[in-house]
Amino acid sequence: MMDIRQLTYFLGIVDHDGFSRAAEALHVAQPSLSQSIRSLERSLGTELFRRTGRGVELTAVGKQLIGPARQVLRDLDAARATVSAIQSLRQGTVDMIAMPSPGVEPLTSLITEFHEHHPGVTVNVDAAFTPEDVIHAVHSGSAEIGLLGSAGKPRSADLQVWQLDTQPLVLISPPGTLAPTPDIQRSALEGMDYVISQRGSMMRQLIDDLLVSGIEVNVVAEVAHRTSLLPMVRAGLGHTVMPNSWRSIAESSGCTVRRIEPSAYLDIFAVCRSSGLTPGAEALMAMIRERYKILTS
Numbered sequence: 310m311m312d313i314r315q316l317t318y319f320l321g322i323v324d325h326d327g328f329s330r331a332a333e334a335l336h337v338a339q340p341s342l343s344q345s346i347r348s349l350e351r352s353l354g355t356e357l358f359r360r361t362g363r364g365v366e367l368t369a370v371g372k373q374l375i376g377p378a379r380q381v382l383r384d385l386d387a388a389r390a391t392v393s394a395i396q397s398l399r400q401g402t403v404d405m406i407a408m409p410s411p412g413v414e415p416l417t418s419l420i421t422e423f424h425e426h427h428p429g430v431t432v433n434v435d436a437a438f439t440p441e442d443v444i445h446a447v448h449s450g451s452a453e454i455g456l457l458g459s460a461g462k463p464r465s466a467d468l469q470v471w472q473l474d475t476q477p478l479v480l481i482s483p484p485g486t487l488a489p490t491p492d493i494q495r496s497a498l499e500g501m502d503y504v505i506s507q508r509g510s511m512m513r514q515l516i517d518d519l520l521v522s523g524i525e526v527n528v529v530a531e532v533a534h535r536t537s538l539l540p541m542v543r544a545g546l547g548h549t550v551m552p553n554s555w556r557s558i559a560e561s562s563g564c565t566v567r568r569i570e571p572s573a574y575l576d577i578f579a580v581c582r583s584s585g586l587t588p589g590a591e592a593l594m595a596m597i598r599e600r601y602k603i604l605t606s
Contacts, residue, residue, distance in 0.1 A: 400429040403589040411456035414554035453590040455580040474577040476552035484563035502547035
């Protein structure tokens with residue numbers, strides 16, 4: 310089997326018109342160069358050079374090998390350039406996974422800042438609906454970095470976990486809803502219509518806690534895709550409970566946003582493997598640690 314070194318030596322002899330000049334240009338001992346060419350000829354089963362009194366001449370097969378050999382070396386150079394570009398973060402991909410609320414913030418701010426520094430790197434973000442989904446994706450390697458929201462630090466053996474933020478839960482109400490104060494007491498949530506996420510989220514848990522405590526609410530719709538909740542609220546179908554990361558989008562849509570008291574909080578965490586990250590993921594995690602002043606040992 311021929312290798313890159315043999316093709317490099319072969320083209321060196323062609324380009325420098327002989328073994329001695331090629332050896333000098335390639336900074337290799339002439340016996341080593343000659344031995345490499347003989348090995349190449351044996352593997353091909355034919356001579357590439359005809360030795361003459363005046364030096365060497367290419368055989369017919371040798372002449373035919375020039376073009377393919379040059380293409381192989383060009384392809385190798387292109388491959389090396391691609392690897393170099395990835396290593397220097399001129400291009401590449403970072404695979405992430407995020408739950409809906411951290412998928413609004415801090416994901417938007419993180420990708421915006423990361424793109425400013427590494428515009429050639431694409432961030433692919435898959436969707437998850439539970440902390441367990443995020444942990445599993447990072448454990449399995451289908452994602453390098455995960456963003457999740459939970460009440461307290463999730464269990465994640467062999468993974469690094471950092472808390473990034475704490476988001477209070479807010480009531481998002483249809484446009485035109487009077488909001489004399491920025492807060493609303495839980496007792497004041499009684500008798501309202503709600504569109505809510507399905508069981509398993511903190512937002513749904515708050516509504517369930519109201520029902521358990523005897524505060525009557527009317528659930529109009531349970532929706533798996535939380536991105537559907539805001540359009541429903543905007544259409545006047547009912548109120549919803551979401552983390553504060555949704556405030557800006559909700560208010561820009563004309564909805565009223567009030568903090569619920571007593572407060573409940575969604576903690577936001579970043580999750581990644583301890584080693585083996587791609588250069589892009591390493592750069593993104595370094596940015597996250599700097600942004601949130603995370604100290605590492």
